[in-house]
Amino acid sequence: MLPVFRGLLWGLIGFAIGALLTALVRIALGMEPWVFGPLFFVGYLFGLAGWLLGVGVWDTWMREFLGMEPRPYKEEGWRRYFGFNTDHKVIGIQYGVTFIGMFLLAGLLAMAMRIELMRPGRDIFDFATYNRVMSMHGFLMVLVAVTAVPGMFGNYFVPLMIGADDMAFPRMNALSYWIWPPAAILLLLSPFFGGWDSGWTAYPPLAITNEPGQMFYNLAFFTGGLSSVVGSVNFLTTIITMRAPGMTWGRVPIFVWSIFMTSIMSLTATQFVGVAMIMTVLDRVAQTAFFDPARGGYPLIYQHVFWFYSHPAVYVMIMPSWGIMLEILAHFARKPLFAYRWAVAGMAGVTALSFTVWAHHMFTSGMPETLHVPFMATTEAISVPTGLIFLAALGTLWRGKLRFKTPMLFALGMLFNFLIGGLTGVFNSDLPADMHLHDTFWVVSHFHYTILGGGIFGLIAGIYYWFPKMTGRMYNEALGRLHFWLMFIFFNLTFFPMAWLGLHGMNRRIGDYPPDLAGMNMFVSMAAFILGASFLIFVYNLVVSWIRGPVAEANPWGARTLEWATPSPPPEHNFPRVPEVLSGPYDYGVPGAVHAKV
């Protein structure tokens, strides 16, 4: 039996045990036993444990713990992707396929939203359904933005780029991926239990009084967070301890640095959102009243705890893409990465400051006024380390020998979009201006410029850049360029007008709007449909090229980092022997410089 099926079966058994135990406890306490909330909550936790045991934890750790011979998952061909495989390259592809699928699904929901918003009034959804679709779109996209790049490229390329044969903890790596399917199942089931209509932020008291589908969101977020923590421990350990001889901190490729900083944020902040999720569920199923003012709770605490994670999380979404962008700019400009140390310092500065800015999401919440000026100052200060990323990009392009292949086009597109995303963020950071902009389409425009225009453009740049390495096949360059131009132009035509809509009174998360905004909304919808259609080219290109694209050489780009010094795709243990690193990865134009001996 494929481990996925055994995992499902054990998961269901776990769910039944958890739910029954809860019912028995409730009977013993003289309470009504068959109440959905508590049974579902405890059932899910048992089900999660059952799933993980079934999918691989039993075969590996548990058998070892009980003194039996562990049974590692060794399969070839397509079957290797459906079990507890510990090869970091398999895990990278598992993450990639899962999250690109999730991205496309969430994109379809965005298309549905734009159909509804094409004209004022009610078209295909009532308000409640619109809110549920919007919430699902937002949350799926947040999961994609947080997970796709570290999950796919972090797992695949961090060991390769530092000259290691795998991650430090391969079994934990597999665990971090296999935690995800229960979260995905929860989200797919949520609509059958009323869905949730409180957005991806799910502020109580709304999130403790709405449909039970809300709990599916809470537990999915909690589960995904668990995976993030497990994954980031692994990244940090790998980068600290597994670097090849000679790979000093000053020679670590910038993408590896970006994953290092990202992991620091994921490891130390994710617990907070996990706690916020569990507190919300407890308010619903166990009468704890953390956030219910009628019973002594305080709704704003949720926002503080939630954003203490969720602001660093936006840097988790963008930082690995900065790494990809700078990596590509250096290799396609044939020049050393300009101001490498300052770029690393910029990433470190953003990481440190990211923990000190959360309350700027609450500028209109009426939090104590003493908090206003400090959070405004830290938020504005974060633009300084961010600026260093731009300096590195500009300096690298200057006097280079620029080659405009698809990955380079996406990296440059990301630079442009993120510039607009960053500059629109300065308005939000200034408290008086933010009081007008907060919770309007201005913010929708701003964060799509940073997360889609920055983070996802970086993800796609990385997909084209590393596609030949991961699949051993070359993508179609002409289709890649067509995809870029369509996506870049219609991305800007979709999201720039949204800023104007926000300034003119279109608030966020609404299924209808004042009729005088109709013209601009029609324009935005049309642009959004073409933006959506550009992904058909992308998916076609990937699928067809993977099956029958021309075979790729080991190093089609002539890039100098270590992942290109091994065949495409790399063999099981990456390198025939441990590479010896002799100088930095970006010494283009330095006579006689060699990055590493393999």
Add this chain to the structure above:
Amino acid sequence: MKRHSVLIPTVLTFLLGIPLAVLLWKAPLLPPNAVREGDLVDFLFRLIAAIAGFVFALIVSFVGYSLIAFRRRPGDTSDGPPMHGNVPLEVTWTVVPLLVIFGVGFLGTWVLFEIDRPKPNEMTVRVTGFQFAWLFEYPAYGIRTNELVLPVEQPIKFEVTATDVIHSFWVPEFRMKIDTIPGRINVKRYTPTRIGEYTLRCAELCGAGHYAMLARVRVVSGSEFLQWVAQQSGAQAPEETLSPLAARGKELSDQLGCLACHTTDGSPSVGPTWKGLFGKEEPLADGTTVLVDEAYLRTSILRPGEQIVAGYQNIMPAYEGRLSDEDLEAIIEYIKTLK
């Protein structure tokens, strides 16, 4: 190879940046401003827009110039020059933004203190948000309404709160929004300067009827305001024709916010009007019709989602468990009187 100078992109930066900054400073990017405090907000917005415009021009000029001047010539397989960094540039690139940001932050702080400063002769208005309507109370006059009427040039202190979930008080022409949070009173100050009609929109996602959570805002002259006050005070005197139960129902429908969505004079609104509702045949969304009797009203208040009237959205919150039997009877009794 010839040495490339930064002259061209620098000139380009100014050629592009200064007009862009001036354009963004002057362009009518924001809707009309109707409060005194909004002048400062708009000033700050336009200032940041101008700076952002210049920075945009700087980056785009250098990147754009690079893309044209430094593209690889066909057949050229050489690498670029090994430039690893430039410390004076790196330091400048850190210090200058820090100074700009410090300046903008300082101005932001100053504006913040200015707009939050209490003013003499403030009139207090209490705002309560609930799913999905607004209630305004004028303690000085003892008035409660669903329409916000403000005298021009009168400083107002809004004390805002909510009864169920978080909402947010936002009139785009008043610029500053403030969340209304159950169990907490938030304060915001505005001085209306422009006579006119505006719309209050809820800006914090609060459930199905979030978009429909609107209220009419009128800024009127001082004398008109006093007239309106007199009219409202008269209107709120108890009507002797109602039975005590129906009078209690009327009071409850006002307090609970029913009247924000259901009119009593037959005019259309978010929900079906109550005038002539009792005893009528209502067409439902599922194609059937129902006779509006006590049982129907009772179900529709406790579990509104069960029988939706055709043409209306399912946005009314369920009152099951939130309304005592006596209160429910009173409201139904009141609806019956609206022939």
